[in-house]
Amino acid sequence: xxxxxxxxxxxxxxxxxxxxxxxAHRGPDGDGYFQDPNLPVFLGHRRLSIIDLEGGHQPMWxxxxxxxxxFNGEIYNHAELRAELIKRGHVFRSDHSDTxxxxxxxxxxxxxxxxxxxxxxxxxxxxxxxQRLFLARDRFGEKPxxxxxxxxxxxxxxxxxxxTRHHLIHRRLNxxxxxxxxxxxxxxAPTALYHNCYKLLPGAHLTFEIATEHLQILRxxxxxxTPDENLNNCxxxxxxxxxRHLILTAVRRRLISDVPLGVFLxxxxxxxxxxxxxxxxxxxxxxxxxxxxxxxxxxxxxxxARNVATALNTKHHEEILDLSSARGLLNEVxxxxxxxxxxxxxxxxxxxxxxxxxxxxxxxxxxxxDELFAGYDxxxxxxxxxxxxxxxxxxxxRGLRRLADLLPxxxxxxxxxxxxxxxxxxxxxxxxxxxxxxxxxxxxxxxxHLFEEPLKxxxxxxxxxxxxxxxxxxxxxxxxxxxxxxxYLPGDILTKVDRATMLCxxxxxxxxxxNDLVEFCQRLPHRFKxxxxxxxxxxxxxxxxxxxxxxxKRSKKGFGIPxxxxxxxxxxxxxxCPIDGMKTAFVxxxxxxHRLRRADHRLFxxxxxxxxxxxxxxxxxxxxxxxx
Numbered sequence: 095x096x097x098x099x100x101x102x103x104x105x106x107x108x109x110x111x112x113x114x115x116x117x118a119h120r121g122p123d124g125d126g127y128f129q130d131p132n133l134p135v136f137l138g139h140r141r142l143s144i145i146d147l148e149g150g151h152q153p154m155w156x157x158x159x160x161x162x163x164x165f166n167g168e169i170y171n172h173a174e175l176r177a178e179l180i181k182r183g184h185v186f187r188s189d190h191s192d193t194x195x196x197x198x199x200x201x202x203x204x205x206x207x208x209x210x211x212x213x214x215x216x217x218x219x220x221x222x223x224x225q226r227l228f229l230a231r232d233r234f235g236e237k238p239x240x241x242x243x244x245x246x247x248x249x250x251x252x253x254x255x256x257x258t259r260h261h262l263i264h265r266r267l268n269x270x271x272x273x274x275x276x277x278x279x280x281x282x283a284p285t286a287l288y289h290n291c292y293k294l295l296p297g298a299h300l301t302f303e304i305a306t307e308h309l310q311i312l313r314x315x316x317x318x319x320t321p322d323e324n325l326n327n328c329x330x331x332x333x334x335x336x337x338r339h340l341i342l343t344a345v346r347r348r349l350i351s352d353v354p355l356g357v358f359l360x361x362x363x364x365x366x367x368x369x370x371x372x373x374x375x376x377x378x379x380x381x382x383x384x385x386x387x388x389x390x391x392x393x394x395x396x397x398x399a400r401n402v403a404t405a406l407n408t409k410h411h412e413e414i415l416d417l418s419s420a421r422g423l424l425n426e427v428x429x430x431x432x433x434x435x436x437x438x439x440x441x442x443x444x445x446x447x448x449x450x451x452x453x454x455x456x457x458x459x460x461x462x463x464d465e466l467f468a469g470y471d472x473x474x475x476x477x478x479x480x481x482x483x484x485x486x487x488x489x490x491x492r493g494l495r496r497l498a499d500l501l502p503x504x505x506x507x508x509x510x511x512x513x514x515x516x517x518x519x520x521x522x523x524x525x526x527x528x529x530x531x532x533x534x535x536x537x538x539x540x541x542x543h544l545f546e547e548p549l550k551x552x553x554x555x556x557x558x559x560x561x562x563x564x565x566x567x568x569x570x571x572x573x574x575x576x577x578x579x580x581x582y583l584p585g586d587i588l589t590k591v592d593r594a595t596m597l598c599x600x601x602x603x604x605x606x607x608x609n610d611l612v613e614f615c616q617r618l619p620h621r622f623k624x625x626x627x628x629x630x631x632x633x634x635x636x637x638x639x640x641x642x643x644x645x646x647k648r649s650k651k652g653f654g655i656p657x658x659x660x661x662x663x664x665x666x667x668x669x670x671c672p673i674d675g676m677k678t679a680f681v682x683x684x685x686x687x688h689r690l691r692r693a694d695h696r697l698f699x700x701x702x703x704x705x706x707x708x709x710x711x712x713x714x715x716x717x718x719x720x721x722x
Contacts, residue, residue: 167215235296344608361398364460
């Protein structure tokens with residue numbers, strides 16, 4: 095796990111060092127720099143040492159130094175690929191570095207290399223003979239890759255703040271990115287916060303020809319549901335056994351490390367499954383689990399996590415915090431976020447990462463299971479939503495929304511009143527917009543009140559609409575699964591985890607995003623994921639004998655903070671930092687309405703605070719001591 099940066103064209107070593115220095119938190123164990131003597135190619139790297147501590151320094155080259163790489167991530171099938179490449183005549187210099195597999199793999203397979211990789215990765219390869227840069231990102235975008243292209247300059251980095259350290263790249267806001275940010279609650283790829291900057295799409299690779307400055311991007315993989323109806327004839331026991339085997343294999347691959355390793359544990363199904371699998375593969379007393387809990391019961395999961403750890407006999411680490419400590423971290427985390435994120439669970443994720451990093455350098459996690467196995471609340475809302483949309487007339491719907499707005503605001507995590515308001519908000523739009531609206535910070539009808547320029551919502555959400563309409567034969571559950579895996583998972587969940595863990599120099603490994611496990615889920619008909627109101631149907635069957643039965647019966651609880659309550663307690667903002675094209679009066683009115691408990695605007699206000707802290711980090715916006 096590392097940070098990478100580089101550029102081709104105008105610039106010098108000062109630009110490169112500034113870009114790499116911005117990534118120091120991603121790689122505290124070392125750095126590396128390269129400048130080609132004949133071409134304007136600059137590569138830089140910060141290293142967090144995980145695999146082959148002595149031989150994994152970067153940039154790394156093949157034996158004749160014709161191909162070099164800077165790399166962020168882990169390749170879980172690197173040993174198998176190394177063996178295959180050695181048979182084909184490639185000579186390796188390192189003992190077991192997964193990075194070196196990339197340079198020889200590129201020599202052998204060129205642009206088809208990413209298809210062969212099982213892992214999380216973002217890398218840039220310099221192909222000297224062809225005078226070409228080749229960039230690639232893993233299937234789901236676990237690892238970030240930003241780039242910028244203008245005449246005479248192509249730059250790339252693990253974080254946007256690194257790219258903008260180059261003296262020719264300026265922080266001019268991208269209006270479309272801001273609009274999509276408030277619609278989605280995050281900035282989905284390929285859009286990035288600043289003008290002329292972009293995110294490489296998950297499952298994509300980019301080729302930049304140095305001589306001509308020609309850039310080509312191709313998608314080598316995308317998550318789509320392709321149900322295998324033959325699986326409907328298989329017994330559930332057979333399918334559950336296959337899934338259990340895939341989970342154990344995925345965990346085994348992610349236990350490879352030359353540094354201490356542990357498991358995030360919330361006490362829910364996903365993390366408990368990962369921990370249980372780890373205890374099947376290692377002596378349970380050597381497996382370390384990590385939990386943070388809170389004194390506020392509505393937000394605390396420490397007891398069920400402790401029960402799971404006790405039942406599995408792991409070496410459990412637990413930290414119980416007062417939620418006021420989370421409040422004190424807002425500015426520290428948000429100002430270092432790189433891009434704004436409308437997900438307040440970033441704060442407890444950071445707290446868990448910080449606590450875990452005191453003991454280990456790598457943590458296995460259950461991210462991705464909700465997206466693959468229909469684990470979220472909106473899956474339960476799909477069938478009622480279809481009936482509601484069909485039979486409830488618009489005038490009655492508007493009346494129900496007004497009634498819902500009169501419900502008293504609850505400070506509890508994922509309270510009923512919050513769910514009702516969010517559901518009705520989404521149902522104000524066509525089915526292709528339900529999922530983005532349910533998750534977004536600001537509904538489309540209100541977006542035009544925030545921005546000064548006329549907006550075309552259909553254009554801003556065109557990629558989500560196109561995905562929803564991709565295959566009309568798909569069930570609503572499958573279409574929603576595709577939305578989650580293509581938008582919410584990479585744009586929100588994986589971004590949140592990457593930033594929170596990397597701020598602490600901790601590597602997180604998502605077990606459920608293993609290639610083989612994902613491909614099984616793609617073929618699995620939706621009735622094995624969501625059935626009669628039961629989420630994660632087959633997953634629960636597969637792990638029934640691995641984890642305590644009480645875990646299977648627990649209702650899902652998000653990893654949250656009392657955001658609505660905190661925002662009510664903050665005084666009315668007096669001096670807002672203006673953002674071109676946005677109306678501060680709209681924001682101020684939302685603050686007032688929320689503070690007086692006339693409405694619940696927690697998602698919008700958090701998104702606004704996140705944006706303000708990213709743009710104006712020196713002002714500590716959101717602090718009780720900074721004009722609030």
